[in-house]
Amino acid sequence: FRTYLQSRTVDVNGEKHPVFDKIILTDETGEGVVEATRTGDDVSAESTTGVTYADSEWFSATKSLDSSAVHVGPVRTRDGEKSAYVATPVYHDGQFAGTIALRFDYGLLDALVSDVTVGETGRLSIVNSEGTVLTTAHETVATAQESIAGQEYILAGERGLTTHSV
Numbered sequence: 001f002r003t004y005l006q007s008r009t010v011d012v013n014g015e016k017h018p019v020f021d022k023i024i025l026t027d028e029t030g031e032g033v034v035e036a037t038r039t040g041d042d043v044s045a046e047s048t049t050g051v052t053y054a055d056s057e058w059f060s061a062t063k064s065l066d067s068s069a070v071h072v073g074p075v076r077t078r079d080g081e082k083s084a085y086v087a088t089p090v091y092h093d094g095q096f097a098g099t100i101a102l103r104f105d106y107g108l109l110d111a112l113v114s115d116v117t118v119g120e121t122g123r124l125s126i127v128n129s130e131g132t133v134l135t136t137a138h139e140t141v142a143t144a145q146e147s148i149a150g151q152e153y154i155l156a157g158e159r160g161l162t163t164h165s166v
Contacts (some may be wrong), residue, residue: 001025001036002043012111021083022103028096030054030063053101058085062099067091075106082106 001023009016018038025033032048053059058073065071065088073085087101 001034001045005036005038005043006041010108010112012108013115017108017111018105019108020086020102020104022101024048024053024101025090025098026053026059026101027098028063030056030059030099033098053099056085056101058087058101059099062087062089062101063096065089072104082110 005018005020005023008019010019011017021038023036025035027033030053032051032053034045035048035051036043036045058071061073062071067089069088071085071087073087075082075084082105084104084106085101086104087099089096090098090100
């Protein structure tokens with residue numbers, strides 16, 4: 001886990017940033033096995049025996065997935081930082097054996113879209129299927145949400161890239 005957390009980076013404006021800051025391995029009941037956490041350049045790992053993740057959104061959504069599937073959880077703000085868990089089931093001999101969950105630094109998407117312009121004055125926003133603005137090049141998410149409010153064609157659950165004038 002240590003090497004994985006240290007080696008998964010993305011380049012934003014010429015600087016490398018870690019993509020994930022936590023990895024959690026659970027057993028089939030949702031009880032923790034081990035957790036590795038990245039803080040700056042340091043990674044620490046510890047046993048999580050006795051800690052349960054059975055009620056977590058990502059465990060509940062992941063435990064019934066096929067072995068090749070990945071669950072991306074909702075974006076949450078924790079200590080002013082946006083993150084989302086990306087989880088996949090672990091199978092052993094065809095039987096569900098647990099999950100691996102990684103906490104993704106969703107703020108990286110803000111950094112990546114901040115320099116993107118569409119046409120002369122357009123800005124990029126990432127919106128989920130419910131119409132919630134997840135990341136934006138607007139000054140604030142509230143400003144972006146306000147500018148797309150009532151734009152059903154943007155909020156219709158479509159996937160892909162499209163351009164609209166507001």
